[in-house]
Amino acid sequence: MMRKKVLYLHGLESGQGGPKVDFLAKNNYVLAPELDYTRHDIFSYLISLVEEFEPDLIIGSSMGGYSAFVLGALYDIPVLAFNPALHSRTLEPNFPKFVKQHIPTEFDVVIGDKDTVINGKYTLDYLKDHIKDKYVKYNVHNVKTMGHRVPIDVFSNMYNKIIK
Numbered sequence: 001m002m003r004k005k006v007l008y009l010h011g012l013e014s015g016q017g018g019p020k021v022d023f024l025a026k027n028n029y030v031l032a033p034e035l036d037y038t039r040h041d042i043f044s045y046l047i048s049l050v051e052e053f054e055p056d057l058i059i060g061s062s063m064g065g066y067s068a069f070v071l072g073a074l075y076d077i078p079v080l081a082f083n084p085a086l087h088s089r090t091l092e093p094n095f096p097k098f099v100k101q102h103i104p105t106e107f108d109v110v111i112g113d114k115d116t117v118i119n120g121k122y123t124l125d126y127l128k129d130h131i132k133d134k135y136v137k138y139n140v141h142n143v144k145t146m147g148h149r150v151p152i153d154v155f156s157n158m159y160n161k162i163i164k
Contacts, residue, residue: 004163007055007071008032009046009064012091019152024059024159031055037063037093050075059159060084061150062118063093065109070095073102080162082110082150083118086126103130106137108162110154112146 006028008021016034024030031053039045050058050071058079060068065084072079109127111120124140131138139162146154 003028004056005029005053006031007049007053007058007068009058009060009067010035011060011062011064012037012085014061014064020150020155023152023156035064035067037067037091040094042093043095043099046071047074050077057163062148063089063091067093069104069107070099070102072104072107074099076105079104079107080110080159081107082155082158083112083115083120083148084109084123085118087122088118103127103133103136105133105135108139108141108158110141110143110146110150110158112148112150113142113144114147117148 006024008024008030010016010032016032021030021032031049033049046067055077058068058072058077061082063085065081066086066089068079068081069084069086071077109123111123113120120142141158143154
């Protein structure tokens with residue numbers, strides 16, 4: 001199997017590294033930067049990461065999932081997003097208005113049915129309201145036992161299912 005270049009974007013209250021990044025690094029080239037979504041230059045920072053690293057896939061969770069959506073849409077890169085903060089964000093990152101509702105052309109969304117932070121029903125409504133292009137390829141995966149935090153076994157199983 002060919003190694004992919006994966007950009008991993010952690011969530012708002014999560015830190016850099018950890019078991020998910022370790023899992024990804026076993027078979028991929030991974031860039032998993034420390035992110036501060038309150039930075040005034042967060043958008044240009046994320047853009048520079050994509051342009052320098054040139055990922056084959058962007059994976060993000062919560063705020064990282066929202067950021068992955070924006071970057072995936074701008075650069076036509078597939079996205080795997082866990083409980084993406086497409087709505088109901090407690091913090092609005094400093095992204096330009098023109099990118100705030102972009103949708104990638106290829107993505108998978110994993111929704112935790114027990115998530116009390118990012119409501120999965122609202123995520124589905126958001127996608128239904130924003131996917132206007134019939135060429136968008138996407139899948140939604142519901143995990144009945146998952147809340148907002150993504151356990152490593154769910155993360156690895158979804159990654160393996162989607163990447164194959």
